[in-house]
Amino acid sequence: MTEIQKNVESASETYSSSFNQGHLALPPAKKYLVLTCMDARIDPARAFGISLGDAHVIRNAGASAQDALRSIIISEQLLGTQEIVLVKHTGCGMLTFKNEDAYGIVEKTLGSEASAELKSRGLDFLAFPKLEDAVKQDVEYLKNTKLVPDSVNISGWVYEVETGKTVRVV
Amino acid sequence: MTEIQKNVESASETYSSSFNQGHLALPPAKKYLVLTCMDARIDPARAFGISLGDAHVIRNAGASAQDALRSIIISEQLLGTQEIVLVKHTGCGMLTFKNEDAYGIVEKTLGSEASAELKSRGLDFLAFPKLEDAVKQDVEYLKNTKLVPDSVNISGWVYEVETGKTVRVV
Incomplete structure (x- = not known):
């Protein structure tokens, strides 16, 4: 058992x-969903009051709306949520690389078999160069897909890892 | 501004x-990642001690490993995590439906345009009929893909929404 597994048990x-x-x-009592980044510095329950x-x-x-679409459809259509709060954050790792960088790292560290598997999947890492633009684009993506009905309220925010503040963008 | 948006601001x-x-x-200080469900009854930070x-x-x-693969690769390859704690849970919504049910609901509630968009994406909702089997299968999936190196320690757990306990499966 690893230290991390011991920590889960304790x-x-x-x-x-x-x-x-x-x-x-x-079903969520307040009928909403929060979409945010996996970043270790975010505690959604406390930072966003859930x-x-x-x-x-x-x-x-990166709090990618495109990557989250399966979960969003399940949340909205099967479990009755009616509002989306999308939160990206300052200092996000997704601001620091491009697909070609990630493909290069996988080839270098994991070898040619892994690289071939990655290529055959055609995986898009969905990185983005500008934070606020990415928030707006993801909100637009959710507003444009027919799979999220117009009745769903969607807002876009930035969480500041430096200050603990969450600021509305759109 | 909705009540939910006001709640985020406060x-x-x-x-x-x-x-x-x-x-x-x-980069995460303890170099691990937790993969769990979006379920509203889970507070990973407190329940799993993060x-x-x-x-x-x-x-x-559903804490789907397949759906999480993009994020897992970024976590491991770009941000240095070396261990995966995968936690599904009792009472999961993913135990209650099949792809055909979800496709039917989208067609009925969102209409034919949404249904056509869903079909053109060929989206797999990745539901599962048995909880512990699904934990084992997802751990196997991560062990089998070349995109997660053998050096990464992977454990599978079930969180009990009734008791607040997290129990190791594999």
Whole structure:
């Protein structure tokens, strides 16, 4: 067992010993979803004020709307959420590279078999060069797809990892 | 401004007013990533013991490894994580439907244009019928892809939404 696995077990013991939220229902009580980045410096529950049971939280590299589409459709169509809060953040890793860089790193560190698998998948890493533009573009993407109905309210924000503030962009 | 947007702004004010973690680095300090479900009843930071800055947290519908692959590659190859903690959970919505159900609901509620868009994307919703089997299968998936090197330690767990416990499966 690794130190990280031991830490999960000890956190589980502590958390479950005072846990009293076993009654919460599957559909989010406040009918919204938050889409944000996987970045280690973001604690969505505290930074964005999400109480347990209130909202779906989708996280991926860069808070990509395109990458999250499967989860968003499930959230909206099967579990009744009606609002999307999309939050990218300052200092995001996605601002620092391009597809060709990632493809090059995989080839160099993982070798030719991995590189061939990556190419055969045609994976787009969905990096972006400008933060606020990316927020606007992802909100537009969600407004344009027919898979998110017009009745869904969508807002776009930037979380500042330096200050802990979340600022509305669109 | 919606109630949910007001809530983000007020949470931001509270959180940032006592925020003192602006120094944290981009790469996760403890070099691991947690992959779990978007379910509203999961608070990964508290349930799994993740301190701010320590780990990437990827969340999607069902904690799907396949859906998370883009983010996992970025986490491992560009940001130096070396261990994966994969956590699915009891009562998951992904246990309750199949692709054909989701396709039917989209057609019924969003209409034929949305249905055509969904079909043209060929989207797989990646639902699963059995929880522990799905944990094992996703761990296998990550062990089998060349895009995750053998040196990465991968464990699979189930979080119990009824008790707040996280139990190791594999």
